[in-house]
Amino acid sequence: MKLGIVIVAAGRGERAGSPEEGPKQYRSIGGRAVIEHTLARFLSWNDTSPIVVVSHADDAALLSPILQRLSAGARILVVTGGASRQQSVLAGLEALASEEPTHVMIHDGVRPFVDADMLDRIVALHAAGADVVLPALAVTDTLKRGDDGHAVETVSRQGLYAAQTPQSFAYRDILAAHRAAAASGKTDFTDDASIAEWAGIPVVLTEGSVDNVKLTLKRDITMADEKLSLGLPDVRTGNGYDVHQLEAGDGVTLCGIFIEHNQRLKGHSDADVALHALTDALLATCGAGDIGDHFPPSDPQWKGAASRIFLEHAAKVVRDNGGTIMNADVSLIAEAPRIGPHRQAMREALSDMLGIALERCSVKATTNETIGFVGRREGIAAIATATVVYRGRPL
Known part of the structure; x- marks a missing residue:
């Protein structure tokens, strides 16, 4: 199995604070940018797989010194993302074509706490024959359906999961599915596994990690910084x-x-x-x-x-x-x-x-x-x- 990795990092992060603070993937947690932590996790787990970072056109000056510090610029390819996450992922997948991977992991650049055990579980499932592997956590909170500011129904949480990344795929299958989705004009997919589902590719669940949080709000970034800066090993x-x-x-x-x-x-x-x-x-x-x-x-x-x-x-x-x-x-x-x-x-x-x-x-x-x-x-x-x-x- 030859694995490729796509790190999606082209977003602007409007919910993470004022524009003056910069994109959330470049905010500092524990003395390093969020995306630097993310890349370091993958590099420490597997330093041979090609990595594509899908970045915003305006972020070259922010990303370049990070790659230099990681001393891995030669094996990390940077491509410019599109107007949506879906377009950005497709750009990253297309950029991997010359590497001819058999499988690809697609990961949010703002999930800096991904761990090696989960990555190992994903690879093991691919080795056992799974074409798509989705890390997810079973929903534990009681769910309510609301209308006009009122809770009108309790929704059963049985069989419900919160999806995480990296979501991992047989490379040719997910590339074909993304191309087909783009050609059809469909743009309402919320993650890459949903594109696989739309294309009729079975999705295998594996246990996610409670630590593998997506940094979305300013408070998330603050808490991540505290965890890395103040936490004792x-x-x-x-x-x-x-x-x-x-x-x-x-x-x-x-x-x-x-x-x-x-x-x-x-x-x-x-x-x-x-x-x-x-x-x-x-x-x-x-x-x-x-x-x-x-x-x-x-x-x-x-x-x-x-x-x-x-x-x-x-x-x-x-x-x-x-x-x-x-x-x-x-x-x-x-x-x-x-x-x-x-x-x-x-x-x-x-x-x-x-x-x-x-x-x-x-x-x-x-x-x-x-x-x-x-x-x-x-x-x-x-x-x-x-x-x-x-x-x-x-x-």
């Missing part, structure tokens, strides 16, 4: 410790890597002491108990199970609670086997299981200087530390 560190007994065997599994040895680790699962400790460390960052709470050793379904199941579950628990795993560190305490020759493979396995960069995964090993149960080669111990940043949860 919620950084949490969890620790885990585990030990398993050694017995006669043909090898041990550590950090998901099998190492031939004249002993094996004794346990209900594969007894991967390193992954067990790291599982506990991750669960600790959101108060989700320990590995035994989620995978009781008394449950026969986990007999002989690969411990990556436990670690990947803990990572999902963290992400479901709004966390982003920043670092994972494992220290193994063993007299044998030698860990050094397998350290890189272990780090790569952790990177794959946790979905984080290799540089954020550390594996170390030491002996116990022939002291104690480890020194007598009766067992192997592991200590793990995980660092997680949680969004929207002030200290």
Whole structure:
């Protein structure tokens, strides 16, 4: 799948304050323009996909220094938008044609808090065969229909969703739909998913994010600035410790890597002491108990199970609670086997299981200087530390 990204940023933002304050996408929040935050989110998530920024003809002087600061001007194409959002999106889609993407995300430039987890969910749905993916949140407020200043009817909120962006599409399909809508003279579409619906393309819903707000009013911009300027990062560190007994065997599994040895680790699962400790460390960052709470050793379904199941579950628990795993560190305490020759493979396995960069995964090993149960080669111990940043949860 080759992904393109269109950032729509040609609006004037009449509801966001006086014209003297400038377009809302260039207002400052947390010391940077709104659109700079938006672009930075996409660049940190995927720095290889081409990005088209659809800008207003009058905004070149505002956008140019932002692209220079991001040091990504060579892969960001700027095109001029039209009189309406619909026209601007079509201009952005047309500009992507030379890149020949298979899929395209279309995002509002004034949604600066889009997060990587939601973007990953969208890509996963495309990989599973969805042509259109719409992030949305179920409506929770009671809805009223009004007339002449009076509430005349309560509207059922069952099955109602508030749409967000990025809305993501099979590129050729949404380009054809936009062209057809323009040719027909239809201009009343409120988002790109509604154009797909009009064209008869099925739209798949995925969970949006409460943080992924669109900055529409002046108050929205003020609150976003306060959130970025005054909010403290919620950084949490969890620790885990585990030990398993050694017995006669043909090898041990550590950090998901099998190492031939004249002993094996004794346990209900594969007894991967390193992954067990790291599982506990991750669960600790959101108060989700320990590995035994989620995978009781008394449950026969986990007999002989690969411990990556436990670690990947803990990572999902963290992400479901709004966390982003920043670092994972494992220290193994063993007299044998030698860990050094397998350290890189272990780090790569952790990177794959946790979905984080290799540089954020550390594996170390030491002996116990022939002291104690480890020194007598009766067992192997592991200590793990995980660092997680949680969004929207002030200290």
